[in-house]
Amino acid sequence: MIETQGLTKHFKDVRAVDGIDLTVAPGELVALLGPNGAGKSTTLRMLTTLIPPTSGTARVAGFDVVRQQREVRLRIGYIGQGNGAGHSQRGRDELISQGRAYGLGVKDARARAATLIESLGLAEVADRKVSSLSGGQRRRLDIAMGLIHAPDLLFLDEPSTGLDPQNRANLQEHILDLRARHETTIVLTTHYLDEADSMAERVIVVDRGRIIADDSPQRLKAEHVGDLITLGFGHEADAASAASTLSGLHPVREGTRLLISTQGAPRRVTGMLDDLRAGGSPAVEVEVTRPTLDDVFLKLTGRSLREGGTAETRELVEV
Numbered sequence: 290m291i292e293t294q295g296l297t298k299h300f301k302d303v304r305a306v307d308g309i310d311l312t313v314a315p316g317e318l319v320a321l322l323g324p325n326g327a328g329k330s331t332t333l334r335m336l337t338t339l340i341p342p343t344s345g346t347a348r349v350a351g352f353d354v355v356r357q358q359r360e361v362r363l364r365i366g367y368i369g370q371g372n373g374a375g376h377s378q379r380g381r382d383e384l385i386s387q388g389r390a391y392g393l394g395v396k397d398a399r400a401r402a403a404t405l406i407e408s409l410g411l412a413e414v415a416d417r418k419v420s421s422l423s424g425g426q427r428r429r430l431d432i433a434m435g436l437i438h439a440p441d442l443l444f445l446d447e448p449s450t451g452l453d454p455q456n457r458a459n460l461q462e463h464i465l466d467l468r469a470r471h472e473t474t475i476v477l478t479t480h481y482l483d484e485a486d487s488m489a490e491r492v493i494v495v496d497r498g499r500i501i502a503d504d505s506p507q508r509l510k511a512e513h514v515g516d517l518i519t520l521g522f523g524h525e526a527d528a529a530s531a532a533s534t535l536s537g538l539h540p541v542r543e544g545t546r547l548l549i550s551t552q553g554a555p556r557r558v559t560g561m562l563d564d565l566r567a568g569g570s571p572a573v574e575v576e577v578t579r580p581t582l583d584d585v586f587l588k589l590t591g592r593s594l595r596e597g598g599t600a601e602t603r604e605l606v607e608v
């Protein structure tokens with residue numbers, strides 16, 4: 290559905306996108322994840338024919354983004370960071386006009402608008418003026434606008450930026466549902482780690498105009514970071530004895546605690562606790578820290594995607 294080779298965009302001396310090779314298959318839901326200024330929007334804007342590459346090539350839905358712009362545009366939907374719908378219009382009318390602009394007949398445009406209004410949960414607000422809609426409703430209307438011509442491929446630039454967590458979760462649900470119903474290929478950009486983690490089966494980590502990792506969130510985390518098990522003991526002597534019981538796992542001892550880096554920690558931890566009990570130095574506390582995509586980014590670049598350091602998912606259990 291998308292194929293790029295050496296896709297590059299320079300703005301004077303800024304290398305916004307620096308030689309991206311990317312293949313996206315039909316039906317994939319891909320998230321481009323990266324910090325501000327990484328080049329995500331610029332990549333999307335080239336793929337949607339809005340700006341020409343400085344060098345390299347890109348084919349989208351089978352057509353070249355420079356030489357066959359019209360063909361590409363007919364087959365894609367693009368929802369940029371701003372709101373597209375006119376604010377004094379009613380949502381349904383905006384959708385129908387957009388459908389007409391894409392060449393749909395009145396009847397088809399009405400029918401398609403009705404389907405999208407239904408599937409994006411806009412039935413109660415579609416006949417109100419756009420200016421009266423909430424941020425989340427407006428964003429969903431934007432998505433409906435991008436889908437009016439039933440594109441094979443939908444690009445969403447930061448779909449949930451500016452929404453509160455509840456609206457964000459709701460929007461994510463709608464996007465996943467749309468994708469399931471219409472089998473649309475979706476490429477979205479985000480700097481929300483949880484959004485990339487929970488929505489996309491493939492995350493492309495972008496930094497300084499380059500792809501630095503490309504895999505499922507699970508594999509990225511397992512391959513680059515792994516889980517951390519922290520075991521707490523009553524006395525340093527117990528921790529030392531436990532370290533020899535678990536020596537095969539190469540624990541690091543810090544006073545009364547042992548730190549063990551491993552894969553599949555939640556599965557392994559009960560066996561470890563059994564071994565320690567049998568060895569006469571039971572743990573009194575256990576903490577499993579699962580990595581986030583931010584930990585992956587930190588490992589790959591030495592920098593955090595979030596301001597203020599890394600975030601962790603902790604599962605604390607008294608034993």
Ligand SMILES: Nc1ncnc2c1ncn2[C@@H]1O[C@H](COP(=O)(O)OP(=O)(O)OP(=O)(O)O)[C@@H](O)[C@H]1O
Pocket residue numbers: 300303304305306323324325326327328329330331332480
């Ligand atoms: N029209 C432009 N002229 C000059 N520089 C630009 C232009 N558009 C983008 N840039 C620069 O290119 C780099 C990549 O920007 P881009 O908007 O693609 O990043 P991004 O990953 O989408 O960031 P964000 O998450 O903030 O949207 C940045 O350094 C940006 O300042």
